[in-house]
Amino acid sequence: MVIDVLERGDLPFPRSLPEFQRLFPDEAACAAYLERARWGDGFVCQHCGSPGDPYRFANRPGVCRCRHCNRDTSLTAGTVMERTHTPLSVWFWAAYLVASQTPGMSAVQFQRQLGLPRYETAFQILHKLRAGMVRPDQDQIGGNPGEYVEADETYVGGRTRGKGRGVQDMVLVAGAVEVKQRKQGGSLNKRRTGRYAGRVRLAVAPDRSAKSLSGFIERVVTPGTTIITDDWSGYAALGKQGYLHTTVAERGDVQVAETFLPIIHLVFSNLKSWLRGIHHGVSPQHLQAYLNECTFRFNRRFYPFNPRRPLQIPPSVAGSNSPSRRRQDG
Numbered sequence: 001m002v003i004d005v006l007e008r009g010d011l012p013f014p015r016s017l018p019e020f021q022r023l024f025p026d027e028a029a030c031a032a033y034l035e036r037a038r039w040g041d042g043f044v045c046q047h048c049g050s051p052g053d054p055y056r057f058a059n060r061p062g063v064c065r066c067r068h069c070n071r072d073t074s075l076t077a078g079t080v081m082e083r084t085h086t087p088l089s090v091w092f093w094a095a096y097l098v099a100s101q102t103p104g105m106s107a108v109q110f111q112r113q114l115g116l117p118r119y120e121t122a123f124q125i126l127h128k129l130r131a132g133m134v135r136p137d138q139d140q141i142g143g144n145p146g147e148y149v150e151a152d153e154t155y156v157g158g159r160t161r162g163k164g165r166g167v168q169d170m171v172l173v174a175g176a177v178e179v180k181q182r183k184q185g186g187s188l189n190k191r192r193t194g195r196y197a198g199r200v201r202l203a204v205a206p207d208r209s210a211k212s213l214s215g216f217i218e219r220v221v222t223p224g225t226t227i228i229t230d231d232w233s234g235y236a237a238l239g240k241q242g243y244l245h246t247t248v249a250e251r252g253d254v255q256v257a258e259t260f261l262p263i264i265h266l267v268f269s270n271l272k273s274w275l276r277g278i279h280h281g282v283s284p285q286h287l288q289a290y291l292n293e294c295t296f297r298f299n300r301r302f303y304p305f306n307p308r309r310p311l312q313i314p315p316s317v318a319g320s321n322s323p324s325r326r327r328q329d330g
Protein backbone atom coordinates (compact mmCIF):
# COMPACT_ATOMS: atom_id res chain seq x y z
CA MET A 1 0.00 0.00 0.00
CA VAL A 2 1.34 3.37 -1.00
CA ILE A 3 0.05 6.59 0.46
CA ASP A 4 1.18 9.64 -1.44
CA VAL A 5 -0.35 12.51 0.49
CA LEU A 6 0.36 14.83 -2.41
CA GLU A 7 -1.96 12.78 -4.61
CA ARG A 8 -4.75 12.49 -2.09
CA GLY A 9 -7.06 15.45 -2.26
CA ASP A 10 -8.63 14.46 1.06
CA LEU A 11 -5.28 14.56 2.89
CA PRO A 12 -4.10 18.14 3.22
CA PHE A 13 -0.35 18.62 3.38
CA PRO A 14 0.69 21.60 5.49
CA ARG A 15 2.76 24.21 3.65
CA SER A 16 3.48 26.45 6.60
CA LEU A 17 3.70 26.40 10.37
CA PRO A 18 0.30 28.08 10.89
CA GLU A 19 -1.24 25.52 8.56
CA PHE A 20 0.45 22.72 10.44
CA GLN A 21 -0.88 24.13 13.71
CA ARG A 22 -4.39 24.26 12.31
CA LEU A 23 -4.29 20.74 10.87
CA PHE A 24 -2.58 18.97 13.77
CA PRO A 25 -3.41 20.76 17.01
CA ASP A 26 -3.34 17.61 19.16
CA GLU A 27 -2.97 13.82 19.31
CA ALA A 28 -6.57 13.24 18.25
CA ALA A 29 -6.10 15.31 15.10
CA CYS A 30 -2.96 13.35 14.19
CA ALA A 31 -4.79 10.08 14.81
CA ALA A 32 -7.74 11.18 12.66
CA TYR A 33 -5.34 12.02 9.85
CA LEU A 34 -3.69 8.62 10.07
CA GLU A 35 -7.07 6.93 10.05
CA ARG A 36 -8.09 8.84 6.94
CA ALA A 37 -4.76 8.12 5.28
CA ARG A 38 -5.18 4.43 5.88
CA TRP A 39 -8.88 3.99 5.24
CA GLY A 40 -9.90 6.57 2.68
CA ASP A 41 -13.36 5.01 2.39
CA GLY A 42 -13.83 4.53 6.12
CA PHE A 43 -12.45 2.21 8.77
CA VAL A 44 -12.38 -1.52 8.12
CA CYS A 45 -11.49 -3.86 10.97
CA GLN A 46 -8.27 -5.74 10.25
CA HIS A 47 -9.41 -8.67 12.37
CA CYS A 48 -12.95 -9.41 11.21
CA GLY A 49 -13.11 -7.23 8.10
CA SER A 50 -16.22 -5.36 9.26
CA PRO A 51 -16.61 -1.81 8.02
CA GLY A 52 -18.14 0.92 10.15
CA ASP A 53 -17.16 3.72 12.47
CA PRO A 54 -14.91 2.32 15.25
CA TYR A 55 -14.71 3.24 18.93
CA ARG A 56 -12.05 5.83 19.66
CA PHE A 57 -10.42 6.57 23.02
CA ALA A 58 -9.15 9.94 24.17
CA ASN A 59 -6.39 8.36 26.25
CA ARG A 60 -5.36 5.95 23.48
CA PRO A 61 -5.47 8.03 20.30
CA GLY A 62 -3.43 5.52 18.26
CA VAL A 63 -6.07 2.80 18.50
CA CYS A 64 -9.41 2.09 16.82
CA ARG A 65 -11.71 -0.57 18.29
CA CYS A 66 -14.08 -2.50 16.07
CA ARG A 67 -17.74 -2.21 17.14
CA HIS A 68 -18.38 -5.65 15.75
CA CYS A 69 -15.63 -7.86 17.25
CA ASN A 70 -14.33 -5.43 19.89
CA ARG A 71 -10.73 -5.89 18.86
CA ASP A 72 -8.19 -3.09 18.51
CA THR A 73 -6.40 -1.98 15.38
CA SER A 74 -3.30 0.16 15.76
CA LEU A 75 -3.16 3.16 13.46
CA THR A 76 0.62 2.99 13.36
CA ALA A 77 0.98 -0.75 12.70
CA GLY A 78 3.29 -1.33 9.78
CA THR A 79 4.55 2.25 9.68
CA VAL A 80 7.80 3.75 10.94
CA MET A 81 5.87 4.91 14.02
CA GLU A 82 4.95 1.41 15.14
CA ARG A 83 5.61 0.53 18.79
CA THR A 84 7.27 3.76 19.85
CA HIS A 85 6.46 5.64 23.03
CA THR A 86 6.88 8.95 21.27
CA PRO A 87 3.55 10.79 20.92
CA LEU A 88 2.02 11.01 17.44
CA SER A 89 2.28 14.79 17.57
CA VAL A 90 6.06 14.57 17.92
CA TRP A 91 6.23 12.23 14.91
CA PHE A 92 4.11 14.64 12.92
CA TRP A 93 6.34 17.55 13.85
CA ALA A 94 9.35 15.45 12.95
CA ALA A 95 7.91 14.43 9.60
CA TYR A 96 6.97 18.02 8.84
CA LEU A 97 10.45 19.28 9.71
CA VAL A 98 12.17 16.59 7.66
CA ALA A 99 9.86 17.11 4.68
CA SER A 100 9.92 20.88 4.65
CA GLN A 101 13.63 21.48 5.17
CA THR A 102 15.17 21.06 1.77
CA PRO A 103 18.65 20.09 2.92
CA GLY A 104 17.46 17.94 5.78
CA MET A 105 18.42 18.22 9.42
CA SER A 106 21.05 16.89 11.73
CA ALA A 107 19.91 14.92 14.77
CA VAL A 108 21.17 17.71 17.04
CA GLN A 109 19.07 20.35 15.26
CA PHE A 110 16.20 17.96 15.31
CA GLN A 111 16.46 17.31 19.03
CA ARG A 112 16.56 21.04 19.74
CA GLN A 113 13.62 21.86 17.47
CA LEU A 114 11.40 19.16 18.92
CA GLY A 115 12.48 19.81 22.49
CA LEU A 116 13.40 16.18 23.02
CA PRO A 117 15.35 15.49 26.19
CA ARG A 118 17.38 12.65 24.70
CA TYR A 119 19.60 12.84 21.64
CA GLU A 120 19.07 9.11 21.04
CA THR A 121 15.32 9.62 20.62
CA ALA A 122 15.91 12.33 18.04
CA PHE A 123 18.39 10.13 16.19
CA GLN A 124 16.02 7.16 16.16
CA ILE A 125 13.06 9.19 14.87
CA LEU A 126 15.18 10.74 12.16
CA HIS A 127 16.63 7.41 11.19
CA LYS A 128 13.23 5.74 10.95
CA LEU A 129 11.81 8.57 8.88
CA ARG A 130 14.81 8.27 6.62
CA ALA A 131 14.25 4.54 6.25
CA GLY A 132 10.60 5.30 5.43
CA MET A 133 11.73 7.52 2.58
CA VAL A 134 12.54 4.52 0.45
CA ARG A 135 9.98 4.39 -2.27
CA PRO A 136 7.93 1.24 -1.91
CA ASP A 137 8.00 0.28 -5.57
CA GLN A 138 11.49 -0.86 -6.32
CA ASP A 139 11.24 -0.41 -10.02
CA GLN A 140 14.27 -0.25 -12.24
CA ILE A 141 15.11 3.01 -13.91
CA GLY A 142 15.60 3.52 -17.66
CA GLY A 143 13.67 1.68 -20.33
CA ASN A 144 12.06 4.80 -21.79
CA PRO A 145 12.51 5.16 -25.55
CA GLY A 146 14.65 8.09 -26.56
CA GLU A 147 16.23 8.41 -23.13
CA TYR A 148 19.47 7.10 -21.72
CA VAL A 149 21.12 6.48 -18.35
CA GLU A 150 24.44 7.84 -17.13
CA ALA A 151 26.34 5.66 -14.66
CA ASP A 152 29.52 6.23 -12.70
CA GLU A 153 30.96 5.77 -9.24
CA THR A 154 32.54 8.12 -6.74
CA TYR A 155 34.21 8.10 -3.35
CA VAL A 156 32.40 9.78 -0.49
CA GLY A 157 34.34 10.89 2.57
CA GLY A 158 33.47 9.10 5.76
CA ARG A 159 34.02 10.25 9.28
CA THR A 160 37.55 10.50 10.61
CA ARG A 161 37.96 7.93 13.32
CA GLY A 162 41.10 8.61 15.27
CA LYS A 163 43.37 7.53 12.45
CA GLY A 164 45.28 10.77 12.40
CA ARG A 165 44.66 14.01 10.65
CA GLY A 166 43.28 13.75 7.14
CA VAL A 167 42.68 10.02 7.30
CA GLN A 168 39.11 9.24 6.43
CA ASP A 169 37.05 6.22 5.67
CA MET A 170 36.21 6.71 2.04
CA VAL A 171 33.18 4.82 0.85
CA LEU A 172 32.51 3.95 -2.76
CA VAL A 173 29.09 4.96 -4.08
CA ALA A 174 27.73 3.71 -7.39
CA GLY A 175 25.18 5.87 -9.14
CA ALA A 176 22.90 5.75 -12.15
CA VAL A 177 20.55 8.45 -13.37
CA GLU A 178 18.01 8.78 -16.15
CA VAL A 179 18.70 11.65 -18.49
CA LYS A 180 15.61 13.28 -19.88
CA GLN A 181 15.17 15.95 -22.49
CA ARG A 182 12.90 18.90 -21.93
CA LYS A 183 10.76 20.09 -24.78
CA GLN A 184 12.41 23.06 -26.40
CA GLY A 185 11.16 26.46 -25.36
CA GLY A 186 9.71 25.35 -22.05
CA SER A 187 9.82 27.97 -19.34
CA LEU A 188 11.50 25.48 -17.01
CA ASN A 189 14.38 25.05 -19.40
CA LYS A 190 17.14 26.59 -17.31
CA ARG A 191 19.88 24.40 -18.67
CA ARG A 192 20.79 25.26 -22.18
CA THR A 193 20.88 21.64 -23.25
CA GLY A 194 17.42 21.01 -21.86
CA ARG A 195 18.69 17.83 -20.26
CA TYR A 196 17.74 17.02 -16.73
CA ALA A 197 17.80 14.16 -14.29
CA GLY A 198 14.99 11.66 -14.12
CA ARG A 199 15.06 9.02 -11.45
CA VAL A 200 18.27 8.27 -9.57
CA ARG A 201 19.68 5.17 -7.94
CA LEU A 202 22.56 5.36 -5.47
CA ALA A 203 24.14 2.47 -3.60
CA VAL A 204 27.17 1.76 -1.48
CA ALA A 205 29.50 -0.47 -3.51
CA PRO A 206 32.14 -2.74 -1.93
CA ASP A 207 34.75 -2.07 -4.63
CA ARG A 208 35.23 -1.06 -8.25
CA SER A 209 35.17 -4.56 -9.68
CA ALA A 210 32.95 -5.56 -12.59
CA LYS A 211 30.98 -7.71 -10.17
CA SER A 212 30.13 -4.71 -7.98
CA LEU A 213 29.58 -2.06 -10.61
CA SER A 214 27.94 -4.07 -13.38
CA GLY A 215 26.00 -5.93 -10.70
CA PHE A 216 24.66 -2.60 -9.47
CA ILE A 217 23.59 -1.65 -13.00
CA GLU A 218 21.85 -5.00 -13.46
CA ARG A 219 19.85 -4.47 -10.27
CA VAL A 220 18.75 -0.91 -10.95
CA VAL A 221 18.58 -0.37 -14.72
CA THR A 222 16.10 -2.00 -17.12
CA PRO A 223 17.80 -4.24 -19.71
CA GLY A 224 17.85 -2.75 -23.17
CA THR A 225 18.45 0.76 -21.88
CA THR A 226 21.19 2.87 -23.44
CA ILE A 227 23.87 3.47 -20.79
CA ILE A 228 26.79 5.86 -20.92
CA THR A 229 29.82 5.22 -18.68
CA ASP A 230 33.52 5.94 -18.81
CA ASP A 231 35.89 3.28 -20.14
CA TRP A 232 36.62 1.61 -16.80
CA SER A 233 36.77 -2.18 -17.07
CA GLY A 234 34.12 -2.52 -14.36
CA TYR A 235 31.54 -1.51 -16.95
CA ALA A 236 33.06 -3.32 -19.95
CA ALA A 237 30.60 -6.23 -19.97
CA LEU A 238 27.40 -4.15 -19.97
CA GLY A 239 26.93 -4.78 -23.70
CA LYS A 240 26.90 -8.51 -23.07
CA GLN A 241 24.47 -8.02 -20.20
CA GLY A 242 21.84 -6.70 -22.57
CA TYR A 243 22.41 -2.95 -22.46
CA LEU A 244 23.20 -0.59 -25.30
CA HIS A 245 26.51 0.52 -23.88
CA THR A 246 28.38 3.64 -24.93
CA THR A 247 31.70 4.52 -23.33
CA VAL A 248 33.39 7.86 -23.13
CA ALA A 249 37.13 7.39 -23.19
CA GLU A 250 39.76 8.71 -20.83
CA ARG A 251 38.76 7.68 -17.39
CA GLY A 252 39.82 10.14 -14.73
CA ASP A 253 39.77 13.13 -17.06
CA VAL A 254 37.53 15.58 -15.23
CA GLN A 255 36.86 17.59 -18.36
CA VAL A 256 35.66 14.54 -20.26
CA ALA A 257 33.54 13.33 -17.37
CA GLU A 258 31.79 16.68 -16.97
CA THR A 259 31.19 16.98 -20.67
CA PHE A 260 29.90 13.48 -21.33
CA LEU A 261 28.51 12.43 -17.96
CA PRO A 262 27.23 15.76 -16.66
CA ILE A 263 24.06 14.63 -14.95
CA ILE A 264 25.50 11.87 -12.78
CA HIS A 265 28.30 14.25 -11.78
CA LEU A 266 25.72 16.81 -10.79
CA VAL A 267 24.05 14.13 -8.66
CA PHE A 268 27.39 13.23 -7.04
CA SER A 269 28.35 16.82 -6.33
CA ASN A 270 24.92 17.52 -4.82
CA LEU A 271 25.29 14.42 -2.68
CA LYS A 272 28.73 15.41 -1.42
CA SER A 273 27.92 18.98 -0.60
CA TRP A 274 24.74 17.87 1.15
CA LEU A 275 26.64 15.32 3.26
CA ARG A 276 29.34 17.86 4.08
CA GLY A 277 27.01 20.75 4.81
CA ILE A 278 24.41 19.03 6.92
CA HIS A 279 25.88 15.96 8.39
CA HIS A 280 29.57 16.79 8.70
CA GLY A 281 30.58 13.37 7.52
CA VAL A 282 28.65 10.17 7.79
CA SER A 283 29.78 6.92 9.24
CA PRO A 284 29.97 4.17 6.60
CA GLN A 285 27.34 1.92 8.17
CA HIS A 286 24.72 4.67 7.92
CA LEU A 287 25.66 5.88 4.47
CA GLN A 288 23.05 3.86 2.56
CA ALA A 289 20.29 5.44 4.62
CA TYR A 290 21.64 8.88 3.76
CA LEU A 291 21.84 7.90 0.09
CA ASN A 292 18.17 6.97 0.31
CA GLU A 293 17.31 10.31 1.85
CA CYS A 294 19.36 12.23 -0.69
CA THR A 295 17.73 10.44 -3.59
CA PHE A 296 14.35 10.86 -2.02
CA ARG A 297 14.83 14.60 -1.81
CA PHE A 298 15.25 14.74 -5.55
CA ASN A 299 11.64 13.81 -5.79
CA ARG A 300 10.55 16.10 -2.96
CA ARG A 301 7.84 13.71 -2.00
CA PHE A 302 7.39 12.36 1.41
CA TYR A 303 5.72 9.25 2.66
CA PRO A 304 6.19 9.36 6.44
CA PHE A 305 2.98 7.48 7.11
CA ASN A 306 3.48 4.69 4.65
CA PRO A 307 3.60 1.14 5.84
CA ARG A 308 7.20 0.11 5.51
CA ARG A 309 8.43 -2.81 3.56
CA PRO A 310 9.64 -5.83 5.55
CA LEU A 311 13.25 -5.29 4.54
CA GLN A 312 14.82 -2.73 2.31
CA ILE A 313 17.95 -4.03 0.69
CA PRO A 314 20.34 -1.59 -0.89
CA PRO A 315 20.34 -0.33 -3.55
CA SER A 316 16.75 0.50 -2.85
CA VAL A 317 16.40 4.18 -3.36
CA ALA A 318 13.71 6.60 -4.21
CA GLY A 319 12.67 8.40 -7.33
CA SER A 320 14.13 11.69 -8.32
CA ASN A 321 13.61 15.00 -9.89
CA SER A 322 15.72 17.57 -11.61
CA PRO A 323 18.88 18.36 -9.65
CA SER A 324 18.80 21.86 -11.09
CA ARG A 325 15.48 22.43 -9.41
CA ARG A 326 16.91 21.01 -6.22
CA ARG A 327 19.77 23.45 -6.35
CA GLN A 328 17.39 26.35 -6.69
CA ASP A 329 15.60 25.24 -3.57
CA GLY A 330 18.77 24.83 -1.61
Ligand SMILES: [Zn+2]
Pocket residue numbers: 045046047048049050066067068069070071
Ligand atom coordinates in the same frame (compact mmCIF):
# COMPACT_ATOMS: atom_id res chain seq x y z
ZN1 LIG B 1 -13.67 -6.47 13.98
